[in-house]
Amino acid sequence: MRGPDGKKTAGIEDTVRDFWADRPVRPRTGTKLGGVSAALGNRYGIDPVLVRVAFVVGTFYGGAGIVLYLLGWLLLPREGTGRPGESRSHTTSGPMLVLLVLLLIPALFAVTDLAGLFGLILGGLALYLLHRHYRDRTPRDRTPAPGSPAQVEQPTGGENNTWVYPGADRDSAGYSTAAETERTSPPSWDPLGAAPFAWDLPEPGEQHQPEPEPPRAQRRSVTLVTLGLALSAGGISMASGMSPADAVAIGVGVLGTGMVVGAFLHGGRGLIGFAVPAAVLAMLLSVLPIDPWRGFTSQQVRPDTIGAVRGNYTGSVGNIELHLDDLRFAEGQDLGTRAHIGLGNISVHLPPDVDATVRCSTDMGAVDCLGEQREGRQPRVETTDFGADGPGGGTITLDLTAGTGNVEVFRG
Structure with missing residues (x-):
């Protein structure tokens, strides 16, 4: 796969493998707890405070933020002490490893709902x-390797910033040899301008012009906030x-407010890419009969x-399924209950003699309410039946609804 510039881009497997090989290192200083946020911030050049805020927000998604932080604490290596012969980083120690696993097990059980799974997927994708x-x-904590473009040659010497003339020999370690000519001040007489100090002097009458201020980077605080x-x-x-x-709709409202504010601050254009799919998701969730947060039921x-x-x-x-046919009602005793299913069936079995007032409805499907049947789109039946012995005895009131499915009420 190639990007817009024609260069080959890494696939998902290559990206994951590269992350594990060069994963962030938890520093020993500048941390609050385990150093996970500081490690991510130092590795990718972002403010660790933003990473900490992301973990805090993730805790509201079924505790996913806690699980992700514990996983980072468990899997990211720790920075070494810098002692001679010690590696630059090392894995988590044995006692801490056991403690993190003991904390991770109950945290994983807490994210079994879809909100927690959504938070874990969102964190992994981010x-x-x-x-x-x-x-x-x-x-930030890595020094450029010798000879790399990031390492700019600086003046060498001791405390007096000794200058080394061009052409001087250097040994294999990069230090100047005794054959180098060193001066800490320019010579008193230098008609040929051989002293390096005179090379950067301005020409007579030349006035120094201030360099133009570089353009400021576009502010993205509106989008991030x-x-x-x-x-x-x-x-x-x-x-x-x-x-x-409702939760997604509230998020869409916050995104819309941010776009309005960004219109005055000349920022926040990136919010459009988040607001449109969020609005579509809110519309789909509002019309679907399924509420995934309630889970499956039988x-x-x-x-x-x-x-x-x-x-x-x-x-x-x-x-x-409500099996109420074994209940015995005394004279004048009343019972009322409701039942609702998003996608599926509701069936209720009543005693043969109880007086029943039943309301059955579904958005799409069929109803069979004490013998009265309807089907299609939004069928509805409301009936009262006194049972085999006629009026008298106890009374039961049912309100049964389904999003998509069947609703059935039987005697006996």
């Missing part, structure tokens, strides 16, 4: 893109129990007493 685009940056606020708002919304559609309820019947039964995908 790290992949970061290494893919910034892997050529020189780590808005993305952080949008992710925080979405994560906090889901952590508080809001539906995914409920078969057989209560022994009327008091054991809950007031509400819900599920995203699956089946809900």
